[in-house]
Amino acid sequence: MSLLKVENLCSGYGKVDVLFGISFSLSEGKSLGIVGPNGVGKSTLLKTIAGEIVPKSGVVSLLGEDITGKKPEDIVRLGLSLVPEGRQIFSGLSVTENLLLGLTGRKDKSSSKIALEQVKALFPVLNTHAKHQAGMLSGGQQQQLAISRALLSAPRVLLLDEPSLGLAPNVILDVFEKLKEIIANKTAVVIVEQRAHLVASFADQTIVIRDGQIQATLSSADAKNQELLRGAYFGPGS
Ligand SMILES: Nc1ncnc2c1ncn2[C@@H]1O[C@H](COP(=O)(O)OP(=O)(O)O)[C@@H](O)[C@H]1O
Numbered sequence: 001m002s003l004l005k006v007e008n009l010c011s012g013y014g015k016v017d018v019l020f021g022i023s024f025s026l027s028e029g030k031s032l033g034i035v036g037p038n039g040v041g042k043s044t045l046l047k048t049i050a051g052e053i054v055p056k057s058g059v060v061s062l063l064g065e066d067i068t069g070k071k072p073e074d075i076v077r078l079g080l081s082l083v084p085e086g087r088q089i090f091s092g093l094s095v096t097e098n099l100l101l102g103l104t105g106r107k108d109k110s111s112s113k114i115a116l117e118q119v120k121a122l123f124p125v126l127n128t129h130a131k132h133q134a135g136m137l138s139g140g141q142q143q144q145l146a147i148s149r150a151l152l153s154a155p156r157v158l159l160l161d162e163p164s165l166g167l168a169p170n171v172i173l174d175v176f177e178k179l180k181e182i183i184a185n186k187t188a189v190v191i192v193e194q195r196a197h198l199v200a201s202f203a204d205q206t207i208v209i210r211d212g213q214i215q216a217t218l219s220s221a222d223a224k225n226q227e228l229l230r231g232a233y234f235g236p237g238s
């Protein structure tokens with residue numbers, strides 16, 4: 001069964017339409033990349049799935065349940081969590097306080113302590129800096145904190161909006177290694193990325209969005225084909 005299914009999703013802002021009929025599905029232990037030029041609606045797509053924007057039409061299902069139009073906090077409790085663009089951690093709060101906020105989205109509170117231990121085992125740096133203000137962490141550490149906070153709600157589906165933004169190349173690779181562990185732990189992952197080659201080679205499948213629609217679906221093998229990648233990204237004749 002697909003954990004996440006998006007059918008014919010149309011979304012936008014007021015009278016402005018941004019996405020026209022996006023469809024895909026994602027199973028347990030799988031990853032999906034989403035790439036496309038700036039401003040095509042990648043963040044809009046993630047926000048619509050996560051309930052921050054109500055779609056104009058189409059259906060989003062999580063574990064077989066229709067979640068279209070539900071509130072973001074209800075969608076988190078049902079098992080879908082978004083790591084937003086720019087991370088949006090609370091910089092004035094400590095690392096631990098930020099993590100505790102992640103627990104509020106958890107349905108099963110009895111396992112909170114174990115879950116905290118698990119994310120600290122996955123990202124040991126958060127233990128080292130537990131009492132420090134989150135704003136004092138490096139960009140890579142803040143991204144690890146943002147991912148951990150999202151994991152604490154026990155998502156079956158994790159959406160990440162440009163996790164590599166502002167990170168040094170070696171730190172980006174570290175973050176993607178951790179994502180592999182998260183996927184191996186049966187969480188399905190959707191990654192929006194500017195770095196098309198990076199995500200296309202990482203994810204099981206990568207969709208290319210242009211003009212509000214899916215223009216191509218690439219396998220990880222396609223990532224080696226620079227020409228195919230460029231053509232899918234910028235359009236024919238690029
Ligand atoms: N809050 C908003 N209100 C109105 N238009 C918006 C808003 N957020 C984004 N947009 C517009 O929607 C389009 C898609 O934006 P976005 O989803 O952020 O693109 P991407 O993440 O692919 O760069 C852009 O044209 C952008 O200007």
Ligand SMILES: [Mg+2]
Nearest residue numbers: 042043044085
């Ligand atoms: Mg964006």
